[in-house]
Amino acid sequence: MLSKGGCPKTMLSIKDALEVLEGKWKLLILFSLSGGPKRFKEISREVVGITDKTLSKELKHLETNQLVKREVFDTFPPKVQYSITEHGMSLEKVLDELHFWGLLHRKKIIGK
Amino acid sequence: MLSKGGCPKTMLSIKDALEVLEGKWKLLILFSLSGGPKRFKEISREVVGITDKTLSKELKHLETNQLVKREVFDTFPPKVQYSITEHGMSLEKVLDELHFWGLLHRKKIIGK
Numbered sequence: 001m002l003s004k005g006g007c008p009k010t011m012l013s014i015k016d017a018l019e020v021l022e023g024k025w026k027l028l029i030l031f032s033l034s035g036g037p038k039r040f041k042e043i044s045r046e047v048v049g050i051t052d053k054t055l056s057k058e059l060k061h062l063e064t065n066q067l068v069k070r071e072v073f074d075t076f077p078p079k080v081q082y083s084i085t086e087h088g089m090s091l092e093k094v095l096d097e098l099h100f101w102g103l104l105h106r107k108k109i110i111g112k
Numbered sequence: 113m114l115s116k117g118g119c120p121k122t123m124l125s126i127k128d129a130l131e132v133l134e135g136k137w138k139l140l141i142l143f144s145l146s147g148g149p150k151r152f153k154e155i156s157r158e159v160v161g162i163t164d165k166t167l168s169k170e171l172k173h174l175e176t177n178q179l180v181k182r183e184v185f186d187t188f189p190p191k192v193q194y195s196i197t198e199h200g201m202s203l204e205k206v207l208d209e210l211h212f213w214g215l216l217h218r219k220k221i222i223g224k
Contacts, residue, residue: 007147011158013214014143014207018136020217024127031126035119046123065221087220094213095126097206102125104202105132109177 017094020065025050025058030067030088031095037071037083062088129206132177137162137170142179142200143207149183149195174200 021027025047032038032046044055059082062068067088073079133139137159144150144158156167171194174180179200185191 010211011140011143013211013218015136015140015214016218017210017214018139022136024130024134027130028123028127031123048123065217087217090216091213094206094209097209098129099122099125101203101206102127102129105177105199106125106128108199 020067021091021094023058025054026062026067027091027095027098029055029058029062030084030091033068033082033084034089034092034095037081039079039081043082067091132179133203133206135170137166138174138179139203139207139210141167141170141174142196142203145180145194145196146201146204146207149193151191151193155194179203 028047028050029043032043038046040052040055040059043059044050044052047055050058059068059070063070065087066085069083069085071081071083073081140159140162141155144155150158152164152167152171155171156162156164159167162170171180171182175182177199178197181195181197183193183195185193
């Protein structure tokens with residue numbers, strides 16, 4: 001596909017994707033949720049280094065883009081749970097490729 | 113791979129990748145350069161919306177991570193040219209998947 005380098009239409013769809021997934025946290029949150037629904041504190045423990053303020057903001061952004069579903073259960077105290085949507089699961093291949101590339105990059109640069 | 117949801121080792125390699133590629137510009141710059149070596153102003157024209165200050169900062173970051181090569185030619189005035197490295201080209205599949213997902217997302221959310 002890189003042979004299409006610079007093609008404005010391809011550039012546009014990559015830009016669309018990057019605008020939704022911008023920053024280093026959103027895809028990590030989605031990866032954490034791909035293991036099953038979780039509560040706020042559970043995500044916060046898994047996504048090492050994220051602050052509660054950022055996690056809260058990122059979850060709202062992911063909800064707006066229909067990548068994450070937030071559910072409130074009528075218990076006492078109320079239980080709030082986050083899960084990945086079908087649309088969120090469609091990012092599987094993106095996560096796969098980032099995982100493979102992350103391994104390669106660590107070997108090449110960080111592991112030197 | 114999402115069946116490995118939350119696996120700490122996989123999370124780490126995704127985080128490595130996202131830390132290098134953070135933001136919405138770096139991958140767009142690499143995509144632009146995948147069409148062939150370019151001068152600063154040519155990249156700036158292709159990556160619509162980027163400021164010169166940001167482009168300059170991002171190019172330096174990409175050079176540090178061996179994704180982009182900067183060459184100065186001894187002409188008058190000197191010509192500076194940027195090209196994508198082999199390591200940069202290894203991001204092809206990441207860009208492919210982002211492109212496909214961007215199309216899907218536009219159809220689902222933006223195109224509504």
